[in-house]
Amino acid sequence: MEEKLLDWEDNSENLPFKTHMLAGSCAGVVEHSISFPFDTIKTFAQAESTRSASYWDIAKLMKNEGFIKMWRGVSTVILGCVPAHAAYFSIYEYSKRHFQIESNKDFYFFSTAITGILATSSHDIIITPMDVIKQRIQLNRVKGPLGMLKHVVGNEGIISLYRSLPITLIMNMPQAVLFMTFYENFKSQLYPDGNVSMYGFFTCAGVSAALAAGLTTPLDVIKTRLQTQRETCPSCGTKFMQSQGNLSKPRYGNIQNAISLIYLEDGLRGFLRGMVPRMMFFLPGAAVSWSVYEHVKSLLL
Template identity: 25%
Template sequence: MKEEEEATHALTNITPIQQMMASSAGALITSLFVTPLDVVKIRLQAQSKPFTKGKCFVYCNGLMDHLCVCMNGNSKAWYKAPPGRFAGTADAFVQIIRNEGVRSLWSGLPPTLVMAIPATAIYFTCYDQLRDLLIHRMDNTEAACLIAGATARLGSATLISPLELIRTKMQSRPLSYRELTLCIRSSVANEGWLSLWKGWGPTILRDVPFSALYWYNYELVRKWLCQRYNQTETTLKISFAAGAVSGSIAAVVTLPFDVVKTRRQVELGELEVLQSSQKRTSSTWKIMYMIMSENGFRGLFAGLIPRLIKIAPACAIMISSYEFGKAFFRKLNSERQLKVL
């Protein structure tokens, strides 16, 4: 009897391919919803860095202002004074829409989708596989979730880091694809291919603990909600709520590393354009010290509100979509198994 149950469970359980399909669909929905919030967050974080001498805004593509360095006059470019700083999240939304158009809130969406779908598919599939493996070897489910989450995120973040850098550059200061290509080529020529992993250190410092905290807290909150509402299985509402709560907690704890990552990545190409030999600060902790010196301790938490506004629904939408997708495939596999029997 027990062998029959195990065989049936194996056949009705979803495959890694189905896990990847479920996570990819969730990534698509989440990216479309939270990209405007991510754009605002990056703009707020990027403006905390003082402008380099000689830098101004050049309006050159008919839609958005490009932040760049003016080395000399150019009759083909229209120079204009830098606009006022964003006073907050709501002000950033208003100014971006007013000055750049609604479409600018989805700037960087193509590389976001190119990055999010494979990264999420790799991440969630690896997490589920590692978690199931660790649960069989450990008595503590929460600890297994923590380890699996950290390990899966380390691998996926390393693979996707170059695309993350490109997305951040497109969102922090609007660039045409031609300008972005020149910027990347200049960085690779001067610093080598490893420059494409610029910001990898603070990204790992942010994403690995975020993932570990997220899955640990998600498991705790999910179990608590199931017990509170007398549910034997995790419902869509419980997944949504647990994802929002656990994502918010992890976002607050890891925000300083997100600020450092954004600052390091938006610097790509600036010194090359200035033709400066000045050495960039490479240490994460030195950058943190610089941020605190310039903007105080609050500078490490720049963009907190838009990050929370983004992370809470993003985690909720992603995990609930993923669980819904897995439930769909389990039902599909179960129906196929019944037809076979």
């Protein structure tokens, strides 16, 4: 068994990129399907203001809607995560080969930072419109991604699908840098011989993702406010981010405006909303995603 694992590690670098794309797509689908309820809870926690909501309201939502409804919008993100994860893991493998990132006793910083930025940028450009639709569905009763897409574009214009792209990139780039640096260095220090087990991939990825997610929560709060304004919580009757006066004008028009309003309404604690469910979403998500990715690679090899 040990010999097979070593052969897989030695030959995995010679796999064609279509293999990495297929393995990455499988990893993305499994990741989002399993951890999606935590993402729904995070969305509700971050979209609320302190004057109208609490985690008690979210518990009431789960009771009234049912646990199955915590997967509302999962089909949308699956459609987006297939090409997004295919691009992510392909660029990850290319950068890893280029920078010669290997499992040994060395520490990596610059190379893992660049790798994380390149991979996550390609991923976010593809996934952001789908993420907007997904979060709107999580907060609304509109049925299906197509219906929500028509609703959002018809009322707010196509720009609404990309309004959060700048903050998404600003948020995910440091998160990707932190994750990739933690992940590759954990592997290099814990498995200096390069023989990383599936348990090793699972653990290193999960811990790295949780740490990176917790440190970048404030940026995720801003992104969620930009993406979910004007939506309604169906079970508790709460209005999310209503516009002031002119309905065609979003309440959170840009990043600076969102920061000011969040601080005005919630104070500094407003930027930490959803930290625990966010970490709980990324921990199993990354652990499953990366271990599935490596496992599928080994099967295709």
